[in-house]
Amino acid sequence: MKTAIPAAEINKHQARTAATLRGLLEAAERVFVRDGYERAQIETIAAEAGRTKGAVYAHFRSKEDIFFALIEKKVKGRRDEFLRASEGMNIDPRRAAVKQLFLGALQDESWPILMLEFKLLALRNKDSLQRMRDLYQLAYEDTSRAMLAGKGFSTDETRERDLVALAVLRGIPSALILEKQFSPMLISSAIAKQVFENIFDALVGIGHSHPPPGTKKVSNRARHPKKP
Numbered sequence: 001m002k003t004a005i006p007a008a009e010i011n012k013h014q015a016r017t018a019a020t021l022r023g024l025l026e027a028a029e030r031v032f033v034r035d036g037y038e039r040a041q042i043e044t045i046a047a048e049a050g051r052t053k054g055a056v057y058a059h060f061r062s063k064e065d066i067f068f069a070l071i072e073k074k075v076k077g078r079r080d081e082f083l084r085a086s087e088g089m090n091i092d093p094r095r096a097a098v099k100q101l102f103l104g105a106l107q108d109e110s111w112p113i114l115m116l117e118f119k120l121l122a123l124r125n126k127d128s129l130q131r132m133r134d135l136y137q138l139a140y141e142d143t144s145r146a147m148l149a150g151k152g153f154s155t156d157e158t159r160e161r162d163l164v165a166l167a168v169l170r171g172i173p174s175a176l177i178l179e180k181q182f183s184p185m186l187i188s189s190a191i192a193k194q195v196f197e198n199i200f201d202a203l204v205g206i207g208h209s210h211p212p213p214g215t216k217k218v219s220n221r222a223r224h225p226k227k228p
Contacts, residue, residue, distance in 0.1 A: 024049050024051065028049075071118055082101050091146075099197065106196060
């Protein structure tokens, strides 16, 4: 007859496992940001975490699994941050919360680099593309819903415009990180923040209850003219 393991021992084991996993993901983030996905090695991640290679394989099957687990952890953290900040808000304050989330990404160099590596991997690894699309949707579905909700002038054209605007906004933090490599003195954090706010407001139109400039609202009568 087996002796039952005390709950306290189980809790200690779970705590140690969680701490090990957290340390591995933190080490993986440093390695992926520094070396890039392609050059990163499991041995390097293990050494960075102060663990053996076997300890890494006890939690992950491959480098890809580590990378996806890291992205999922970061994505859920950002999503939870947004949901907490925007809880109970109406449309315009929720969009303002989205802007603050983007502005935070400008100050965090790790996130734009990780997303850049993530997108490059999506281009090169078609076998995992659906898994990556699911993670990408998880990263942005709540903020996208907040940006698109409540628009009284929604047409196919304006909806497509909004989706393109969101894609542009999502790409800016990674683009700025790349530009800094070529012109490190060109972009200060204060100027980047100001420029991004201007772009965000122009594309999203916070506080606008009418179509953006150049976009005409199409009435039902115009869409469906009476037959003679």
